[in-house]
Amino acid sequence: MRHIIDLTPDELIEYLKGINQPRYRADQIYKGLYVKNWDSFEDFSTLPKSLRAELAGQFYLRRFTLIDAIKSPVDNTTKYLWQLGDGSRIESVTIYEGKRVTFCISSQVGCPLDCKFCATGKMGLLRNLSVAEIVEQVLQMKARAERPPTNIVFMGMGEPLLNYDTVIRAADILSHPEGLCFNRKKITISTSGIAKNIRRMADEGLPYSLAVSLNAVTQNMREKIMPIARKYPLDELLDAVRYYTKKTRRRVTFEYVLMKGLNDSEADAHSLVKLTAGIPCKINVIPCNSDDPLYAPPEDDVLIRFDQIINKKNRTITIRSRKGWDIRAACGQLYADNERKKRIHVEMLE
Numbered sequence: 440m441r442h443i444i445d446l447t448p449d450e451l452i453e454y455l456k457g458i459n460q461p462r463y464r465a466d467q468i469y470k471g472l473y474v475k476n477w478d479s480f481e482d483f484s485t486l487p488k489s490l491r492a493e494l495a496g497q498f499y500l501r502r503f504t505l506i507d508a509i510k511s512p513v514d515n516t517t518k519y520l521w522q523l524g525d526g527s528r529i530e531s532v533t534i535y536e537g538k539r540v541t542f543c544i545s546s547q548v549g550c551p552l553d554c555k556f557c558a559t560g561k562m563g564l565l566r567n568l569s570v571a572e573i574v575e576q577v578l579q580m581k582a583r584a585e586r587p588p589t590n591i592v593f594m595g596m597g598e599p600l601l602n603y604d605t606v607i608r609a610a611d612i613l614s615h616p617e618g619l620c621f622n623r624k625k626i627t628i629s630t631s632g633i634a635k636n637i638r639r640m641a642d643e644g645l646p647y648s649l650a651v652s653l654n655a656v657t658q659n660m661r662e663k664i665m666p667i668a669r670k671y672p673l674d675e676l677l678d679a680v681r682y683y684t685k686k687t688r689r690r691v692t693f694e695y696v697l698m699k700g701l702n703d704s705e706a707d708a709h710s711l712v713k714l715t716a717g718i719p720c721k722i723n724v725i726p727c728n729s730d731d732p733l734y735a736p737p738e739d740d741v742l743i744r745f746d747q748i749i750n751k752k753n754r755t756i757t758i759r760s761r762k763g764w765d766i767r768a769a770c771g772q773l774y775a776d777n778e779r780k781k782r783i784h785v786e787m788l789e
């Protein structure tokens with residue numbers, strides 16, 4: 440049985456044609472799915488009963504079971520733990536910052552990239568998520584959020600550019616004018632540096648925003664904390680980002696997780712300015728959230744100095760507070776309780 444969310448409007452029209460239903464039924468179904476956010480075919484009161492029964496016999500509408508939801512008493516950040524149809528578990532996070540409501544969603548169960556400061560990386564990769572599983576996260580979170588989302592970021596579990604086709608198709612569904620109609624520029628795909636697919640995004644002229652998790656200014660350090668740097672060295676990554684910004688005329692966001700004694704020196708800040716010179720970008724500096732003492736956050740004065748050096752060069756920099764830190768929902772802290780399975784190597788995925 441297929442998940443109905445997997446279907447694009449055109450595919451839905453095609454399916455309905457096959458069962459002798461008029462085209463306008465597709466609009467009604469799409470509206471029920473994305474605008475009304477109905478979670479049972481019984482609720483589709485605009486459809487005849489026979490069609491509701493037909494759909495219920497052919498498609499899943501919801502496959503998630505909510506296992507746990509933890510809300511931070513500090514900033515209302517809410518972390519959800521979902522169980523998927525096959526028993527796998529993933530996490531998604533809703534972050535409230537003033538008027539901004541960000542849904543941070545996952546693209547894989549676990550992650551194959553093993554970034555040293557990241558809890559998800561320790562799980563290894565269990566599998567890619569499907570289009571429906573990515574979109575269902577948003578629908579389930581929307582039903583529970585205090586306000587509708589203003590931003591969607593692929594910064595939860597997994598490396599989205601290693602599940603490229605699925606992630607793009609899910610983003611297309613989320614932004615489809617007849618569906619959620621989410622502003623495409625407010626959907627951000629965050630990569631740890633899959634250079635090949637950054638170029639692909641540029642070549643395909645995709646309208647989504649791009650964030651790159653840089654985290655080090657030398658090849659040596661990058662390899663130490665992000666093993667993917669061996670496959671896509673720093674130079675190659677920055678070349679791909681330059682290609683992207685030139686081709687799309689869009690700004691990228693560089694994420695830089697500051698780790699005490701590893702990448703937080705004044706020399707690192709100067710190198711960061713130098714490396715990103717000439718690239719239209721914004722730099723997000725995030726104090727590390729790892730529990731591992733080897734990857735501790737820097738002292739406050741170090742953070743302030745880092746910020747000053749970058750600001751002095753007129754680069755746009757944001758120090759991101761550690762939202763959700765108290766409930767282990769901050770960046771790099773997602774670790775759904777899955778049975779650890781054998782790692783699937785990046786080469787296999789590609």
Ligand code: SF4
Nearest residue numbers: 550553554557560597
């Ligand atoms: S930081 Fe992102 S890419 Fe790296 S291991 Fe964690 S989830 Fe994967």
